[in-house]
Structure formats: C-alpha cells, structure tokens
Amino acid sequence: MKSVWWKILCVLLLLYTVVGGFLMDVPRLHILNESIRNTFFHVPMWLGMMTLLLISAIYSVLYLKKPSLRYDVFASEFAKTGILFGVLGVVTGMIWAKFTWTSAWSGDPKQNNAAIALLIYLAYLLLRNSLKDPQQRSRISAVYNILAFSTLIPLLYILPAQTDSLHPGSGGNAAFADIDLDNRLRVVFYPAVIGWTLLGIWLSTIGIRIQNIKNRFDYIKK
Amino acid sequence: MLFSEISGLLKKEITIELRQKYAINGILLYLAGTVFICYLSINLQATQLHPIIWNALYWIILLFTAVNAVAKSFLHESAGLMTYYYTIASGQSIIASKIIYYSLLLTGLAVIGLGFYGLVLGNPVQNPGLFIINIMLGSVGMATTLSLVSSIAAKAQNNQTLLAILGLPLLIPVLLMSIKISKNALDGLPWASSYDELAVLGSIDAIVCALAIILFPYIWRS
Numbered sequence: 001m002k003s004v005w006w007k008i009l010c011v012l013l014l015l016y017t018v019v020g021g022f023l024m025d026v027p028r029l030h031i032l033n034e035s036i037r038n039t040f041f042h043v044p045m046w047l048g049m050m051t052l053l054l055i056s057a058i059y060s061v062l063y064l065k066k067p068s069l070r071y072d073v074f075a076s077e078f079a080k081t082g083i084l085f086g087v088l089g090v091v092t093g094m095i096w097a098k099f100t101w102t103s104a105w106s107g108d109p110k111q112n113n114a115a116i117a118l119l120i121y122l123a124y125l126l127l128r129n130s131l132k133d134p135q136q137r138s139r140i141s142a143v144y145n146i147l148a149f150s151t152l153i154p155l156l157y158i159l160p161a162q163t164d165s166l167h168p169g170s171g172g173n174a175a176f177a178d179i180d181l182d183n184r185l186r187v188v189f190y191p192a193v194i195g196w197t198l199l200g201i202w203l204s205t206i207g208i209r210i211q212n213i214k215n216r217f218d219y220i221k222k
Numbered sequence: 223m224l225f226s227e228i229s230g231l232l233k234k235e236i237t238i239e240l241r242q243k244y245a246i247n248g249i250l251l252y253l254a255g256t257v258f259i260c261y262l263s264i265n266l267q268a269t270q271l272h273p274i275i276w277n278a279l280y281w282i283i284l285l286f287t288a289v290n291a292v293a294k295s296f297l298h299e300s301a302g303l304m305t306y307y308y309t310i311a312s313g314q315s316i317i318a319s320k321i322i323y324y325s326l327l328l329t330g331l332a333v334i335g336l337g338f339y340g341l342v343l344g345n346p347v348q349n350p351g352l353f354i355i356n357i358m359l360g361s362v363g364m365a366t367t368l369s370l371v372s373s374i375a376a377k378a379q380n381n382q383t384l385l386a387i388l389g390l391p392l393l394i395p396v397l398l399m400s401i402k403i404s405k406n407a408l409d410g411l412p413w414a415s416s417y418d419e420l421a422v423l424g425s426i427d428a429i430v431c432a433l434a435i436i437l438f439p440y441i442w443r444s
C-alpha cells in the first residue's frame with residue numbers, strides 16, 4: 001500500500017466529482033430536481049461503507065484463522081472509517097430528505113435500518129474499549145465483527161425490500177437505474193464511487209499507521 | 223460435536239434449573255411484573271387497546287424478558303466451571319445445548335407471557351397456529367443471538383450493560399420479522415400471506431445458528 005498512484009487517482013476523481021457533480025447537466029425530474037446531485041455524494045457513502053466494513057470483516061476472519069495483531073489493527077481501523085462513512089451517509093441523506101421529503105427524519109425503513117446498523121457498529125467500538133487484555137480484545141471483537149457484518153446484510157438489503165419506502169429505488173420511486181437513460185449521471189457517479197471508496201481506504205491506512213506506532217510505543221514502554 | 227454430549231449438557235441445564243428454582247421463578251415474576259406495569263400504564267379498557275400497540279408491547283416485554291433470562295447463560299458461570307466444561311466437551315456442543323435449552327425456555331416464557339398478557343389486556347390473536355410458530359421461530363433467534371452475545375459480554379467488565387448494548391441492535395432483524403408475522407396472525411390473515419416472512423425469519427435463525435456454532439469455539443478458548 002506504499003505506492004502513491006492510487007492516492008493521486010483518488011484526489012483527481014474526487015476533484016472531478018465535486019466540480020462535475022455540481023456543474024454538469026443532470027436529468028430533470030419532478031420533486032428531485034437539482035437535489036438529484038446528491039447521488040454523487042450520498043450513494044457512494046453507502047457503497048464505500050459496505051466496502052470498508054467488508055474489508056474489516058475479512059480481516060476479522062483472517063485474524064481468527066491466524067491470530068496476529070496486524071490483522072486486528074486492520075479490522076478495527078477499517079471498521080472505524082466504515083462508521084464514519086455511515087454517519088456521513090445518514091447526514092447527507094437527512095439534508096437531502098429535508099428538502100425532498102420535507103423532514104430530515106421521516107421514519108423511512110432505510111433510514112431506520114441505517115441507524116440500527118450504526119448502533120451495531122458503535123457497540124463494536126464500545127466492546128473493544130471494554131476489553132483490557134489485547135489478545136482477548138482482538139479475538140472477541142473479531143467474533144463480534146463477523147456477527148455484526150452478517151446481521152448487516154438482512155438489515156440493509158432484505159428487510160427494506162419487503163416494505164414500501166419513500167426512498168428512490170423502492171416503492172415504485174424512480175431509482176438510479178431508471179433515470180440515467182442518457183448516461184448523464186453515470187459519467188460522474190462511477191468515478192465518484194471509486195473516488196470516495198479510495199478516500200476511505202486512504203483514511204484507514206493512515207489510522208492503521210497511527211495505531212501501529214501507538215502499539216510500538218506501548219511495547220517499548222513495557 | 224456429539225449428540226450424546228449435547229443431550230448430556232442439555233440434561234445438566236434442566237437439572238440445574240430445576241434445582242435452583244429461584245432463577246426461573248425470578249424470570250416468571252419479572253415477566254408478570256412487566257405485563258402488569260404495562261397494563262397499569264396503559265390504563266385503558268382492554269378492548270380499546272389497538273392491535274398494533276398490543277403487538278408491539280408484547281414483543282418488547284418478551285425481548286426484555288429474553289435478555290434477562292439468557293443473561294445468566296454465560297455471565298453467571300464461574301471460570302472454574304468453564305474450565306471443567308473445556309475438559310469434557312467441545313465448544314460446539316456447549317453452544318448447541320445452550321441454544322436448544324434457551325429456545326425451549328423462551329418459547330415457554332412467551333406462551334406463559336401470552337396467557338397472562340391476554341388475561342389482563344385481552345387476546346386479539348385470530349390465527350393462533352401462526353402465532354405459536356412465530357413465537358417459536360422468534361425464540362430460537364433471540365436465544366441464539368443472546369447466548370452468543372452473552373458469551374462475548376462475559377469476557378468483559380460491566381457485562382450486564384454490554385449484553386444489552388451488543389444484543390439489542392443485533393436482535394432487531396429477528397424482532398421486526400416476528401412483529402410483522404405476529405401482526406398477520408392478529409389480523410387473522412391466511413397462512414399463505416406470511417410464507418415470505420416466515421422464510422426470512424427462518425433463514426435469519428439459520429444464519430445466526432450457523433455463526434454461533436462456528437464462532438463460539440473462538441470466544442471460548444480465551
């Protein structure tokens with residue numbers, strides 16, 4: 001992960017997302033209007049969060065297979081960035097909902113489930129803090145992380161599909177796939193997803209380096 | 223994981239429960255107390271209670287009873303006893319026996335709770351068969367998740383609070399599906415209208431069971 005090219009790519013893609021996302025032509029739809037530009041900021045947060053949490057869960061599985069502190073640091077830092085993305089996803093969604101659904105929180109199934117998902121992962125951080133012994137902390141929190149990720153799938157993808165929702169993409173509302181017939185959204189959306197996800201990975205690697213330095217300090221102090 | 227080990231451990235759970243009657247009596251009293259407090263708080267004629275509220279209250283009472291009942295599965299077992307288990311049985315048989323035992327216990331509590339709840343607040347259930355199946359599936363889900371989470375929380379300090387924090391968000395998918403099926407049973411809808419939900423609830427149970435059996439040996443080893 002020491003190479004620089006993907007960080008440059010990330011900065012360029014995000015510059016393009018911000019400039020292009022606000023200035024380029026977008027399809028005009030009832031109710032959504034200009035707020036459709038939130039697609040470039042809100043949706044990538046969820047995809048980024050899922051990617052980061054998946055990476056975190058994979059490192060937890062690796063830890064259980066072969067216990068090494070490195071895997072534990074990876075798992076926890078990726079989970080932290082995933083939570084950050086989740087919070088940003090909820091906040092961008094709320095700002096958007098304020099203008100299109102007239103209230104920031106309208107009890108939509110997707111909003112509620114997103115809040116529950118955040119609760120599950122905040123509990124993960126709490127669990128990590130309440131275990132003192134490093135080895136025990138790594139193992140127990142790896143187990144909980146796997147459990148948390150497998151609860152996330154029915155929570156975010158199966159349960160909301162069963163109820164009607166105001167959210168674009170469910171309950172007969174126009175979704176991304178239906179409205180981009182002229183590919184005007186796609187041109188910005190795909191780079192935005194890649195850019196934001198890379199930013200998440202970048203943030204996590206910085207967190208991992210800080211954590212590694214902290215661990216080494218603790219080791220030297222002992 | 224052996225059938226004889228599981229049945230032996232199951233027999234031991236039941237023997238201990240019958241020997242220390244205060245635990246099961248305590249839970250029954252807790253259930254009765256909660257139901258009575260709900261009855262007094264609503265302070266309505268039983269007939270005026272809307273089925274949606276009846277349903278929500280019933281499942282919330284069950285949820286908190288379940289948290290309290292399953293809490294003792296690992297929190298109250300001494301380190302010495304765990305070491306003894308370690309020498310006589312595999313981790314998988316232990317968690318399997320706990321899951322079976324607590325599923326049965328929670329189903330029993332739910333049925334007793336339904337009796338008492340129905341006595342004071344009326345019983346609007348129109349499809350009892352579906353309701354009972356739903357209680358059983360819901361109990362399996364709650365027992366499995368809470369047993370695993372209880373074994374996680376037992377490793378940390380401040381574990382009673384931790385059990386609730388870790389367990390409640392993870393239980394929400396099970397709880398939401400149960401509440402939905404139970405609403406169908408209240409309204410007396412035909413079985414066919416609940417097949418989808420029953421399938422989802424059953425598969426959530428199956429996933430959680432599989433995870434518990436795979437993951438428990440890792441928690442146990444520490």
